[in-house]
Structure formats: structure tokens, C-alpha cells
Amino acid sequence: MSASVLYDVPGPKAKVRNRIYGGLSTVVLLGLLAFIGYKLDATGQFQAELWDDYEYSNTHERILDGLLTTLKTFAIAAVLSVALGAVLAAARLSDHRPVRWLATTVVEFFRAMPLLIMIFLLFAAVFTSEPMWALVIGLTLYNGSVQAEIFRSGINAVPKGQSEAAYALGLRKTQVMTSVLIPQAVRSMLPSIISQLVVTLKDTSLGFIILYEELLFVGRAFAQQTEPVNGVYAFIPMVIVFGSIYILLCLALSSLATWVERRTKRSRKGAPPAMPKNSAALVADAGQGG
Amino acid sequence: MNVLSDNFAMFREGFLGTVELTALSALLALVLGTLIAAFRVSPVPALRVFGTAWVTLLRNTPLVLLFLVVTLGLPALGLKGWDSFWLAVMALGCYTSAFVCEAIRSGINTVPVGQAEAARSIGMTFSQTLGQIVLPQAARTAIPPIGSLMIALAKNTAIASGFNVTELGSVQKTLNADAGYNIYVIFAWIAVCYIIITFAISGLFRLLENRLAVAR
Numbered sequence: 001m002s003a004s005v006l007y008d009v010p011g012p013k014a015k016v017r018n019r020i021y022g023g024l025s026t027v028v029l030l031g032l033l034a035f036i037g038y039k040l041d042a043t044g045q046f047q048a049e050l051w052d053d054y055e056y057s058n059t060h061e062r063i064l065d066g067l068l069t070t071l072k073t074f075a076i077a078a079v080l081s082v083a084l085g086a087v088l089a090a091a092r093l094s095d096h097r098p099v100r101w102l103a104t105t106v107v108e109f110f111r112a113m114p115l116l117i118m119i120f121l122l123f124a125a126v127f128t129s130e131p132m133w134a135l136v137i138g139l140t141l142y143n144g145s146v147q148a149e150i151f152r153s154g155i156n157a158v159p160k161g162q163s164e165a166a167y168a169l170g171l172r173k174t175q176v177m178t179s180v181l182i183p184q185a186v187r188s189m190l191p192s193i194i195s196q197l198v199v200t201l202k203d204t205s206l207g208f209i210i211l212y213e214e215l216l217f218v219g220r221a222f223a224q225q226t227e228p229v230n231g232v233y234a235f236i237p238m239v240i241v242f243g244s245i246y247i248l249l250c251l252a253l254s255s256l257a258t259w260v261e262r263r264t265k266r267s268r269k270g271a272p273p274a275m276p277k278n279s280a281a282l283v284a285d286a287g288q289g290g
Numbered sequence: 291m292n293v294l295s296d297n298f299a300m301f302r303e304g305f306l307g308t309v310e311l312t313a314l315s316a317l318l319a320l321v322l323g324t325l326i327a328a329f330r331v332s333p334v335p336a337l338r339v340f341g342t343a344w345v346t347l348l349r350n351t352p353l354v355l356l357f358l359v360v361t362l363g364l365p366a367l368g369l370k371g372w373d374s375f376w377l378a379v380m381a382l383g384c385y386t387s388a389f390v391c392e393a394i395r396s397g398i399n400t401v402p403v404g405q406a407e408a409a410r411s412i413g414m415t416f417s418q419t420l421g422q423i424v425l426p427q428a429a430r431t432a433i434p435p436i437g438s439l440m441i442a443l444a445k446n447t448a449i450a451s452g453f454n455v456t457e458l459g460s461v462q463k464t465l466n467a468d469a470g471y472n473i474y475v476i477f478a479w480i481a482v483c484y485i486i487i488t489f490a491i492s493g494l495f496r497l498l499e500n501r502l503a504v505a506r
Contacts, residue, residue: 006406006419007415018334021337022336023336025334025337025340026336029336029340039367039368040366042368043368113481115448116451117448117459117462117477117484120462120463120466121462121477124466124473125473202350204352205353205354206449209449209451209452216352216354216355220358235358235366236362236363239358239359239362239363242355243359246350246352247347247350247351251346251350254350
């Protein structure tokens, strides 16, 4: 349903009224922004000296190092979580009851536990000197369980006739899964898989709490080490610079998900969708991390 | 040495802290999320732009960074003296509101067009159509994903332990520092606490779903 159904196409009076409301809300929002800007300025947050350190190549190198650490952690966790997701999904769809039960327990447990608590446990119990692996394995276990559910719903959404036809041709169970069901499931669930990877990328910042030197940790350490100017630490420049980097990275991945969704929709050309309308969007929307 | 009986008061405080943090952040997220969803379908372009900006920014910001923005930003604005608990409520509530907004908007998109058209044809205004006809029906579709969001919110409260808030995450951190206890036993009790909380939330939302299903 388009939003415009909620109200009439604006006539001359409604247009004037909307302009007044629009003007008023713009004034209120700009006023709020101006107030924030004024307060930040009054407390000395916009002093040029606070930004001086961002001119040095040394600073750029530190930011780049943090960024590369974040991307490396994300890349390893992304590959491992997708692989774990595929294995767990296959196990949940197994014909053998014990395998199904075991996979269901693993998936439900890791989806129910807060990611940070798992990372803490892994860090304190096993990887005390290697926080990266505590973070990577924590991310893999949580996101792998979520990816497993995405894969499973994708495989279940492939019309039953597809596997029946494959079995009728004499294909074995593994062949049916790998040659017929998984390619179709991945195609329909790719936007949700990528959306979950956005969550994985955002969650790499949890490394900050176990003192792993990823992007956010570098940001805070940088702000703390910078000499305060007139008693003000460079925290706000840090939030602006590092926040922008995170937002750009996540937006790039989200745009990829949207692009893939549009492409798969277009290429289907009227064929019935493998899953109900909006369900991919709902899975993606619900993915706000662990 | 029994971790739970030795530290029962700490566990109780942590459990109650998590419940309180979850409940207050959920309330803020639901109110803000509904408001922003109304902005996103509003006839006023400025509000639509604001809604889109809110959702885009918050959905693409890591929650830990948002905690930093709130804990560093408010003092930088000269608004000092906020309790770390309320700062955590603000960060969690604002973050979750962006996802709640999208769940509600998806719900709005599933309401048949004829419902809004009928409301419009009998002369209902935008706010009457949205509030009395569309949102109550959208709620049925939006409630299951909102339930998942509330469970994710309860789990996300653990991040507040890094910002001096007493909840279950901080209990684990405190007890981990004590070498006398088995770390896996501490983890097991914390896991039990979280499982109780997430079961309670999913039960609550299932009840809500059933009530709405009967009404249908």
C-alpha cells in the first residue's frame, strides 16, 4: 500500500497547510540542530586545534590500521558464519532425528545468548591473549546460527515440486540439495544473507569492550591520547570521523543487499516469489544484532 | 563454592537491572518507533526526510558507537549529571526505535489498500486513517518482528556493562575477575537468567499475537 492512500492528493489548501507544517517542522529541526551546534561550540568542541591531529599521516595510518583490523575480523567472521550457517541449516533439515535435534539446540542456544556475553566468555576462558579469535568465534557462532535460519527458510520456500522432480530424475539427496535447492534458496535469500552480514560488520565493534584494537578502539584510544585543548578532549571529532566510517561501510553493504534484491526481483519476471512479499525485508529489519 | 548462592544478591541485582533496562528501553523504542513510522508515511515532506534520516543513521551505526555518542555527547552539550542507566536507556531505545519503525512500516505496507481508501471515502483525516484503521491492522503483521526486536534488545543490554550499568553482563565481568570460580558455571547461570528473560518476552508477544488473532 502506498503511503499516499492514507491521505488525499493535496489540493491547494492542503498544499498550503503541508507547507506550513513542513516549514514549522523544518524550523523546529533546524533549531534543534542549531542548539546542539551552539552548545558544542560553547563547550569548545569545535576548536580547530581539536582537529589538528587529523592532518598528520601518522593519524591516517592508525585509522587505516584500525579499519583494516575491522575489515579482516569481519571478512573471517563473514566467511565462517556463512559456512556454519550452511552446515547447521543442512543439519536442521536432515532426515536423522538426533542430527536435527542437535542442530536445533545449537541454533536456539546461540541465538538466545547475548553476543557480548559469549565474547566475554571466550576471551576470559580461552583466548585471553588473542582477543581477535574471541571476537571472530563469538561472531561466527551467533551470526552462523542466524544465517542457518535464513538458509533454512530459503530452502523451505523453494516449491516442493522442484525436489520431487529432481528425485524423479534419479538424483541423490545430496545432489538434490546442492544442485537444485541451495542455488535457488541462496538466490532468494541473498538480500537477507547480506543484511545479516551488515549486522556482523556492526558487531565487530564489540571488540572495543574486550580491548581488541579494531576501528572503534583505535578511535577512543586516539581521542584519549590527544592532548586536551582548553580542557576539552577530542571525543566529538572522534565520534564524527569514526562514526562516518562505520556508517559508510554499513551503507555500502546495505546498498549491495538492496541492489541484489532489485536484481533478483527483476530477473524473476513474474514468476511466483519463493517467499511471501516483504518477508525478506522483515528478516532484514529484525536483524539488529545480538 | 557455589557461584549462585555466594553471590545471590549480585545476581538478583543484575537480573533486575537487565529487566528494568529492557522494559524502559522497549517503551522508549516503541513510542519513538511508532512516531518515526508515522513521520515516514506523513504528507509533510520535511517529516518524511527526518524519518528516513533517523532510520538510515541509526540502522547503520554500531550500538557501541551509539553508547559512546550518548555518553560523550550529552556532557559535551553541557548536559551533565545524567545517570549511566538513563544514558543506556536512551542509546538502546533510540537504536531499537529505527528497527521498530521499519517493522511497523512493513506492517503498514501489508494492510490492503481498500482499507485506507474506505476510511478516506467516509471523510477520515490522515491521522484518523492511520491511527484508527491502518495502524491497528498493521500491528498484527508487525508484532512478530517487534517481538524478535525486543528479544534482541534484551540481549543488547549486555553492552551497557561496558558503560558502568549494573546488569547481567556486569555480573559476569565482576565474577570473572574472581579466580576462585569456574568461569563456565558463571556463564551457565548468566545464560539461565537470559533464557528466562527471553522466554518471558516471547511468551508475552505470543499472548499478544493470540489476542489479536482471536479479534481477527
